[in-house]
Amino acid sequence: MPATPQTPTVRHATPDDLPSIIALENKCFPGPIAYTPRQLCYLLTTANSAVLVETLHNRLRGFIIILYRRGSTTAGIETIDVDPDAQRNGIARRLLTAAEDDMHAHHIARVRLEVSTQNTPAIGLYQHAGYNTTEFLHNYYTYKHHGSRDAFRMTKDLS
Numbered sequence: 001m002p003a004t005p006q007t008p009t010v011r012h013a014t015p016d017d018l019p020s021i022i023a024l025e026n027k028c029f030p031g032p033i034a035y036t037p038r039q040l041c042y043l044l045t046t047a048n049s050a051v052l053v054e055t056l057h058n059r060l061r062g063f064i065i066i067l068y069r070r071g072s073t074t075a076g077i078e079t080i081d082v083d084p085d086a087q088r089n090g091i092a093r094r095l096l097t098a099a100e101d102d103m104h105a106h107h108i109a110r111v112r113l114e115v116s117t118q119n120t121p122a123i124g125l126y127q128h129a130g131y132n133t134t135e136f137l138h139n140y141y142t143y144k145h146h147g148s149r150d151a152f153r154m155t156k157d158l159s
């Protein structure tokens with residue numbers, strides 16, 4: 001059996017990570033706004049995507065999902081979740097850096113994402129990482145995220 005890494009590790013997810021990813025999604029997004037287990041399973045096993053996880057002592061503390069589109073040099077960040085018990089330790093920043101490395105390997109020139117206008121931590125994370133707000137999307141979400149259905153679209157040039 002391989003030794004358990006003693007330092008934080010970012011790696012590609014495997015199907016064995018799915019239960020921990022589902023649990024973390026529901027911890028970060030209680031209620032109807034969470035991706036369903038079926039959607040997460042699709043994103044992990046079938047979609048043209050990359051799912052990266054951050055672990056410490058084999059405990060999954062965060063994940064990020066990137067969606068690629070065949071023939072496109074633009075990729076999307078679908079979501080990023082960090083365990084509330086482990087936030088403000090640089091985990092999201094590590095995941096985002098690893099995601100951008102993965103996108104470079106896929107020859108991606110531009111990344112885009114949508115974030116609730118009320119999600120201050122996520123907006124701070126993306127701004128810190130060089131993302132710019134390019135659009136305001138009124139009533140973007142079906143359900144309120146952090147108290148709002150409005151979103152910002154944010155983009156970053158990777159080339």
Ligand SMILES: CC(C)(COP(=O)(O)OP(=O)(O)OC[C@H]1O[C@@H](n2cnc3c(N)ncnc32)[C@H](O)[C@@H]1OP(=O)(O)O)[C@@H](O)C(=O)NCCC(=O)NCCS
Nearest residue numbers: 028080081082087088089090091092093121122124125128
């Ligand atoms: C957004 C989220 C992923 C940040 O994860 P994290 O591991 O705590 O973030 P990091 O420690 O890597 O912080 C990186 C930067 O993000 C910003 N940031 C993170 N949390 C913040 C907060 N609560 N308030 C303001 N800025 C914050 C800061 O700029 C921070 O840099 P700093 O610590 O040097 O000030 C986390 O809060 C989370 O999982 N939230 C719930 C799920 C979610 O909303 N995901 C976003 C979907 S679009």
